[in-house]
Amino acid sequence: MNTLRRRSALLAVVGTALTLSLTACQNDADSKSTSAAASSATVEAPDGKGTGTSDPTGSTDSAGSTGSTDAGGSAGTTGSTSGQVTTSVPVCAARDVIVTAATQDGPPYTHVVLTAKNTSGHSCRLTGFPHVQFLESHKQDVPVVAKSKPATPVVLTAGTPAYALVKLSDGGVDEDNEPVSAFSVMLEGDSTVIAVTAPGSGGIAVEPAKALTGYWTPELRNGADDF
Incomplete structure (x- = not known):
């Protein structure tokens, strides 16, 4: 009777250990899979050329800079040049x-x-x-x-x-x-x-x-x- 109880206890311990081992292996595999996916996404983002968040931001900044320079700079230059042309002409003597x-x-x-x-x-x-x-x-x-x-x-x-x-x-x-x-x-x-x-x-x-x-x-x- 005592022998039977000992065997049952031993089998219970072995079963628990096996379950914990399998769970740990599965978690480790999931972790590696997630890490690999993240690593893959990090590598592919530059290849996407515009699919990442940094590209749209850069594109907007570039367009804004161009628009500011062309509109403001050009208009200011035109007005200034026009004024300079008139004032630079000497008065008739x-x-x-x-x-x-x-x-x-x-x-x-x-x-x-x-x-x-x-x-x-x-x-x-x-x-x-x-x-x-x-x-x-x-x-x-x-x-x-x-x-x-x-x-x-x-x-x-x-x-x-x-x-x-x-x-x-x-x-x-x-x-x-x-x-x-x-x-x-x-x-x-x-x-x-x-x-x-x-x-x-x-x-x-x-x-x-x-x-x-x-x-x-x-x-x-x-x-x-x-x-």
Whole structure:
């Protein structure tokens, strides 16, 4: 009876040990399988070229960087360049232009058109308006008409002209007109006096109290230059 009990106990111990051994082996096999799978995934991710999380992140960063550089950088450069181009063009001096005068419309001749042609061989900016003095007895400049001011700077390339309309009188017979055969013009920012010959064989008739001048413009414009 005791022998039978001992055998039963021994078999129970052996069975338990066998069960634990099998369980340990199975766990070890599962662990190795999981490790191998993880190792395999780590190796295959670079081969996927975009299947891993690092590739989409890098792609987004690259696109964002490109967009920022192209849009912001390009727009800023364009605006800056445009501003630099305008400001880098030198202001026209008296030596850069030839100023002439011609009558406008038919009699009575109440206006003349001044033409400033760029003869310098390079581009220059013609700023402001012509400072005109018709008579020795009137040493002040002819008043300027504000509405004739152009919206953008007047840049003259080599050989191109700009214009300014100048009013002489109202054309009335009762005006206190004075004959003028030549008069002086100065450019904005240059104190050099440019002598301009009045058009016509008999010169022009000027009423100093009615004289007006417009700004330099690339062309004469109806309305803005109507005074």
